[in-house]
Amino acid sequence: MIMVTLCENNVNLLDKVSNWWVRIGGNMLDKSDAVSKVAFESVGRLFQEFDSKRMSRLAGDKLVDSENSLAIRSNWVSSMVDFVWKRRNALISRSLVLPVETFRTTVFPLVFSVKAVASGSVEVIRKLSKAGTGSGVNGSVVDSNAERLVGVSDVVTHLAPFLVSSLDPALIFEVGINMLYLADVPGGKPEWASQSIIAILTLWDRQEFSSARESIVRAVVTNLHLLDLHMQVSLFKKLLLMVRNLRAESDRMHALACICRTALCVDLFAKESVRRGQKPLAGTDIASLFEDARIRDDLNSARSKSLFREELVASLVESCFQLSLPLPEQKSSGMESRVIGALAYGTGYGALNWTEPALEVVEVCRPCVKWDCDGRTYAVDCYLKLLVRLCHIYDTRGGVKTIKDGASQDKILNETRLQNLQRELVKDLREVNTPRIHARLIWAIAEHINLEGLDPLLADDPDDPLNIIISNIHKVLFNVDSPANTSSRLQDVQAVLLSSQRLGSRNLRAGQLLSKELEEFRTNGLADSVNKHQCRLILQRIKYVQNHPDSRWTGVSEARGDYPFSHHKLTVQFYEAAAAQDRKLEGLVHRAILELWRPDPSELTILLTKGIDSPLLKLQPTAHTLTGSSDPCYVEAYHLADSGHGRITLHLKVLNLTELELDRVDIRVGLSGGLYFMDGSTQAVRQLRNLVSQDPVLSSVTLGVSHFERCALWVQVLYYPFYGRGAINDGDYAEEDQQIMKQKRSSRPELGEPVILRCQPYKIPLTELLLPHKISPVEFFRLWPSLPAVVEYTGTYIYEGSGFKATAAQQYGSSPFLGGLKSLSSKPFHKVCSHIIRTVAGFQLCYAAKTWYGGFLGMMIFGASEMSRNVDLGDETTTMICKFVVRASDASITKEIEADLQGWLDDLSDGGVEYMPEDEVKEAAAERLRISLERIALFKAAQPPPKTPKSDDEEEEEKEDDENKNENENDGDKKEPKEEGKKKKGTLSKLTAEEVEHMALQTAVLQEWHVLCKERSSTVN
Structure with a gap:
């Protein structure tokens, strides 16, 4: 809030506001219901802003949160928490006598304060406030854990009756959510969570609460882990159907990620409990949790149009992969620590225990390989990726291990299940409906199936797995069933040919059968020249392996567990709607899974660990002077941007530099570019009155930004030195003349002629309209060629090549030749990757950003150092030539950049890089080449080749050469071939x-x- 900003620079005001909060806290116990309600609301809003990490807004802009303002907020919050904790019994009693419609405002302040004390987070808030030893209020410490638990129980006992007796859905939801908030504290009971969740779920069918179904499901699935195992299992299927019916994609994906993690938790926890001797609980395995009839119909239907089944399979598989990674450390107790604890208990901290629920997942999701998803392949690709990983871990090529090999009973059982699953998938090959999946499934099976375990007596049986695989390879090669498009067929044929080589090298019968197929394909018109040569090479390898069984490695390698296919397609080459939908689904799934399994650390954690270096603590923007040095009014300005609302606020400071008091000063602000005023006017006018000499006056203007375009604000200052003078002649009238006195009082003072000061335009940097876009290097380089709009330009800057500064930079691990691009780290770009070659002072940097309006912008910077010409003379500066390549999803983005390249470079580097036109680049390169050639020529002329003493043989050869030379002088026809022969024997490179x-x-x-x-x-x- 603006009050925080004012309190930063005024100690007296800070003391007054702190006393106000003490009085507001006391007003919660006021006799008046209205006063008590407002006080509860104020404290609740203070807690909510701090808890949600949202800074208050003024005129649409986000205030910059500095270290001092954070300390001030923390001080107020900790003092209010201590007050509510000490007076909780009185506040509970006061809330009970408030009207029912007002009771909701009392819930959150009580719950937040009690949980802050019980969970210990109030200590963190005190550290941030830096006032732990200042006042007695902040120094209160709860004596024991028992007292904390009693305080939590008192509040739960106070709130629980409202879950049952209240008729107001909003009150039930508010109380239920806050009781879930309390059930998470150390010592919390599952009963508190179960009461709340049951009460919240009763709102699902309430007509007046139908618009908040997303909030209901989100609240329940997020806190599902707080329930005991029986309750989780009994609610699971109902929740799964609720999630299926959610409309908003982001809410549905988040809820689905929670559901999938809960399923893995339940399965792991139940299995580990059985291992430890407890009684097994029915319905806890993955297959039972997802056995609802509607879910099973979705999974088993080949041509269902439901997107939910793809989201479910992808979320389940990605959750398994998250489970395979090391679990994140949780030092503090709370919601996440319970989940991590359950997963750690279930996996027993074992490296491969995650494979048991993953094996159940691939069994449950097996029907997905038959789906026809209108070309979408992301969900099935995820499934095959997990299947390949499991086949590699359990080494299915080598068959089922035995006890003699050292395998445990569980491992033997899992390997047997996986072998059976492979045989079922072989049968499913006949029913695959997507051509791309057909080839990939063949590869996944052929690469990992145990060929030695096949029955040789079934060699002629069409149901033999090997015969089925080879018949399906034939279908892909000869495109028997359905015509695949060109882009798919290229990759499909390559995958099948690779599978043929490895399959034929592993098994004699497979090699014989595949040799016939490949010979037939070679002579067919469907094979292009590349495929024909590839078939010839594969046939040679299979034949060699058959003749040399010990050299099988020439045709087959070990399985690595990698899935080499990707659902990605470059949109420029092969644009398909299905590919775009796949990328969208992948983004939704990954975002939901990562937010749940690997959440970003909270702002409080970052502030405590990094302190003053935290990126959350921002310095106030640099102010720019808009007026001249001799102007009577001094004006400086800075701006704050709010990307969420698409607004920019210009903050002005006006200073009267004259010795006189200016009665009136008008500030006019005009616009250019994509800016607009909220009220639709063409300009803004701020009237300032009574400007005392040397006393600054603050003013601000908030504007909207309609689109990505270079913007500027044009400020004009009008001050009236003759304001109020000359309206009526004050000399010749008697004061008793009532008419004249009345006219004088009613007349308005004249403005007089204004003095107009035209200020420098305040330019909004184009980078201000960008946001960093996190993207992996693989995704960046996949997307890069598909971006249609391109602009290329060259820039130069000087950096320290040697000397103290360069040595110091290298000592601290930074490259001195990146000096001109240092300011890029503070710009709204995500650094995707960097390749730096220190030996030749060159680099490649990749950045990604998005505009406020969703357009993608990628930037690559290639740097090459121009070495100093007189290095020996101690020159310490070197020129870096940078090639900037910017690609964007929309031509309007690059058009704005190209309109003012030097301005764009100034925005990027804060004036550190100078734009260099292409003709100057070519001239400079030609000049450098000319100088280099001149130096080489001078060097060669100055240093003749040294003569070495010759041996007798060399002298004889020299005499023979002289004789040949004399002969050639007489014979002109023979001279030219001799010279050519000599040139061929020369040592100079022809490169x-x-x-x-x-x-x-x-x-x-x-x-x-x-x-x-x-x-x-x-x-x-």
Whole structure:
């Protein structure tokens, strides 16, 4: 709030406001219901803003939260928490006598304060306030855990009756959510959570609460882990159907991620409990949890149009992969720690225990390989990726292990189940409806199936797994069933040919059958020249392996557990609506899974660990002076941006530099670019009165931004030095003349002629309209060629090549030749990756951003250092030439950048990089080449080749050469071929300059790589 900003610079005001909060706290116990309600609301709003980490807004802009303002907020919150905790019994009694419609306002302040004390988070707030030893209020410490638990129980006992007796759905929801909030504290009971969840679920069918169904499901699934195992199992199927019926994608995906994690938790927890001797609980395995008739129909229907089944399979599989990773550490107790504890208990901290629920997942989701999803493949790709990983872990190629091999009973059982699943998938090959999945499923099975375990007596049986695989390879190669598009067929044929080589090299009968298929495909018109050559090579390898069984490695390698296919497609090459839908689904699933399994640390955690260096603590923006040095009014300005609401607020400080008091000053603000005023006017006017000399006056203007465009604000200052003078002549009238006195009182003072000061335009940096976009390097480079709008330009800057500054930079691990681009770290770009070659002072940097309006912008910077011409003379500066390549999803983005390239570079580098036109780049390159050639020529002329003493044989050869020379002088026809022969024997390279430069760069990269490898090995040792 604006009060925080004012309190930062005024200690007296801070003391007054702190006393106000003490009085507001006391007013919660006031006799008047209205006063008590307002006090409860105020304290609740203070807690809510702090708890949700949302800073208050003024005129649409987010205030910059500094270290001092955070300390001030924390001080107020901790004092109110201590007050509510001490007076909780009185506040509970006061809330009970309030009107029912007012009771809702009392719930959150009580619950937040009690939980803050019981969970220990109030200590964190005190640390942030830096006032732990200041006042007695902040120094209160609860004596024992018992007292904390009693306080929580008192509040729960106070709230519980309202879950049953209240008729107001909003009150039931408010009380239920807050009781769930309390059930999470140390010592919380599952009964508190079960009461709340049952009460919240009763609202599902209430007509007046139908619009809040997303909130109901989100609240329940997020806190499902607080219930005991029986309750979780009994609610699971009902919740799954509720999630299926949610309309909003983000809510549905978050709820689905919670459901899938709960299913894994329940399965792992129940299995581990049985291992430890407890009685098994029915319905806790993955298959039972998802056995609802409607869910099973969705999974088993080949041509269902439901997207939910794809989301369910993808979420289940991605949750299994998250379970395979090390669980995040949880130092504090709370909601997440219970989930992590259950998962750790279930996996027993074992490396491979996650594979048991994963095996059930691939069994439950097996029908997905038959789906026809209108070309979408993401969900089935996820399934096959998990299947391949499990086949690799259990080594299904080698068959089922025995007790003699050291395998446990559980492992033997799991391997047997996986082998049976593979045979079922072989039968499903006949029913696959998506051509792309057909080839990928063949690869996944052929790569990992146990060929030695097949019955040789069934060699002629069409139901033999090997015969089924080869017949389906034939279908893909000859495109028998359904015509696949060109882009799919290229990859499908390659996958099948690779499977054929490995399958034929592993098994003699498979090699014989596949040789016939490949010979037939070679002579068919469907095979292009590349495929024909590839078939010839594969046939040679299969034949070689058949003749040399011990050299089987030439045709087959070990399975690595990697799934080499991707659902990604470059949209420029093969645009399909299905590919775009796949990418959208992948983004939703990944975001929901990562937010749940790997949440970003809270702002309080970051502030406590990083302190003053935290990125959350921002410095106030630099103010820019808009007026001249001799102007009577001094105006400086800075801006704050709110990307969430698409607004920019300009803050002005006006200072009267004259010795006179200015009665009136008008500030006019005009616009250019994509800015607009909220009220639709063409300009804003702020009237300032009575400007005392040297006394600053603050003013602000808030504007909306309609689209991505270079914007500027044009400020004009009008001050009236003759304001109020000359309205009526004050000399010749008697004061008793009532008419004149009345006219004088009723007349308005004249404005007089204004003095107009035209200020410099305040330009909004184009980078201000961008937001960092987190993206992986793989995704970035996949997306890069598909971005249609491109702009390329060159920039230069000077950096310290040697000397103290460069040495200091290298000592602290930073590259001195990146000096001109340092300010990029503070710009709204996500650094995707960087490749730096220190040996030749070159680099490649990749950045990703999005505009406020969703447009994607990718930027690559290629840097190459221009070495100093007179290095020997101690020149410490070096020129870096940077090639900037910007690609965007919309041409309007690059058009704005291209309109003012120097301005864009100034926005990026804060004036550190200078734009260099292309003709100047070519001229500079030609000049450098000319100077280099001149120096080489001078060097060669100055240093003749040294003469070495010759041996007798060399002298004889020289005499023979002289004789040949004399003969050639007489015979002109023979001279030319001799000279050509001599040129061929010369040692000068025929490589072009580009090839030499490329080879030098390769050598430098290899040298750098070896150095880094040595450094890594030394650090590891």
